[in-house]
Amino acid sequence: MKFCKKCLTTDLRPNSHFEDGVCIACKFSEKEKSVTSSIKLKILQNKIQENIKKRGNRGNYDCIVGVSGGKDSTRQAHWVRDRLGLRPLLICGAYPPKQMTDIGADNLSNLVEMGFDLMLVTPAPQTASQLALESFKKFGNVNKSTEMSLFATVPRVAIDLKINMIFWGENPALQVGDSAVEGVDEFDGNSLRNLNTLTEGGIDWIEDVLGDKRYLQEHYIYPNQIEFEKSKIDIFYLGPAWDDWSNDSNSTYASLQGLTMRPGEENLTGDITNASMLDEEFTNINMMLKYYKFGFGRTTDNINERIRQGKISREEGIEVVKKYDGVCDDYIISNFCKYVGISENEFWDIANRWVNQDIFEIRDGERPRRKFEVGVDFES
Template sequence: MKYCERCLQPDTRPNAQFTEAGICPACHYFDQLQHVDWQERYEIFEDLLRRYPRKSSQQFDCIIGVSGGKDSTRQALWIREKLGLKPLLACLTYPPQQVTQRGVDNISSLIELGFDVVISAPAPGIWQRSMKEAFLKFTNWARSTELALFSAVPQLAIRYDIPLILWGENPGLQLGDLKTLGNTGYDGNNLRFMNTLSGGSQDWMLEAGFHPKELLPYRYPDPSEFDQAGLQIVYLGWFLGDWSLINNAMYSGLNGLAYRTDSAKNTGDLLGVTSLDEDWVTLNQMIKYYKFGFGRATDYVNEEIRLGRISRDQGIALVEEYDGCCSEEYIESFCHYIGIALEQFWQQVHANVNKDLFEIGADKIIQRRYRVGLGL
């Protein structure tokens, strides 16, 4: 395990490659951003919009997937206030046992701000069962629900006949997932190649006994459907020079978005501005930490180091303290929801801990073998 020379990204992130100088893809991308002509990009965006005029039979210019989080709130407002467009907001909501009151309130605020929102809620029984299957098979409960989250937007775009889909960040550029890079920095039609969505993404669900018809909300439209509907996904993050976790949170907070009020010790979330609408993504961040040696605190800290707001050493202290943090309460409510015992949860997590990076003591406490910022 090696760390980026500049930030605290280890080279264990899947599909990410460091430069020869030992710089991670996100830092490399950040360097390139310093030379971008943002006015030129804005003009490219205007040209793009001219190529997708509102259809005479439609009342919307584009569709934006929203969760009531900081990124989607910022996108929706920017599109309407800056460009004067009328977006349809598409929200795939969680079942009542999963969604937080804060998440519900945040969607309500968007509606109060005057947006048209279409809300879709897949059948809760299949949602719950597929989540359990995914956890037991991959130690990642979100395998099925992410499929639904990603699929809902193009599915609705086809149904409402709105070809232009605006998406937030380009995972190829911002996270260094090279498989999803499109023809240009803003072309999002390659999103289908990301791990969650790529070939045979439903196979494990079919093997688990789900009927293909039950899985319709989990089906990402195939390339021929994209072509037929003329769908174009565009990453909005590519056009916005100040697109970042913290800027988006500030912008959305000023427009009514409610943040988390629990401590970073419960969530590993230093500012409490991510995953506002549910609590179990925090479990996944903890598991990711045990698999790859970096969690949610690392993502925050890296951005802050790049922006020069904290030093690498200050970052190390924060990562040491908060990476992998997850409240017992969230773990208990998750186990209760999918119907497994706490012991089974930990057995499964322990079996998936990366033993090169961590050591599980006799007391079952998991300890780092590596040193944050130095590696192994």
């Protein structure tokens, strides 16, 4: 396992790509500094105009903004309406009631209060929990089916409503270094369908779980390229067009706009920003599993961003990562077990199958233990 020389990403990340020992996210952030965000904003505005021309008639909405009850949504919605001067419809592929937190529901209400039109699409709860358990067993990802439905819902509704411009916030290729989703340029989100979580394992397993309720599968399946082309769908990322797009500044902005955060909970959730996964808690389990699979988790991703912005040194980052990466409190795991109907022992039996034993040691009655030093290349 190798670490990026500049940040703390490892080469075990799916679709990772290193050049001269440096990851693509770090490479991009160097290039980034040479082009100012005002030029990028113009590029984005030109793309928007092209899209509007292509469409001809304008309906009630210019575009769709995919939102959740999280922090980035507030900022994206305001940006699209107030800076880009567009009329957005917000679409939320929502969590089932048992999974969504009160904070998430409050934050969605807050968006409506701020004058936005919001459409919620929620999957059938029983099948959602069955699929969550199958996702965990089959992929070591408790939210794979949930993520599939969140990503698929937005373009699916866009096609149904004939609104052909969609905005997402961050470009995963740049933010975390998933090279499979790299588009024509940094604004282009039409390759989002190649995201690891959407492609890995195909879709047959969903059909298997749903059985005679197969008609429900549409909720989980991302529209294909032909459907996109027929409806002339463009997905654009907003992140590149503004210079202070980051987890930290989005949290600050969102809390000024009335978003509820989770201060002081990093010891429970492992989330050092106190602002991600406000809308549901099971993703914290995934962040822990990711850590056991790849040797890094969400803390590393957050710290990498701060290293690239020059806010923290790699050395300082290592200390924070050691403390919080992989943290996920027992109460979250116990809630998930209740949701999908398994015991906590069964949970750990399944979880331990996903631990990379080259880099972690599994011990009875304990959580897996790290064998490597954070930031130091490791051979098992």
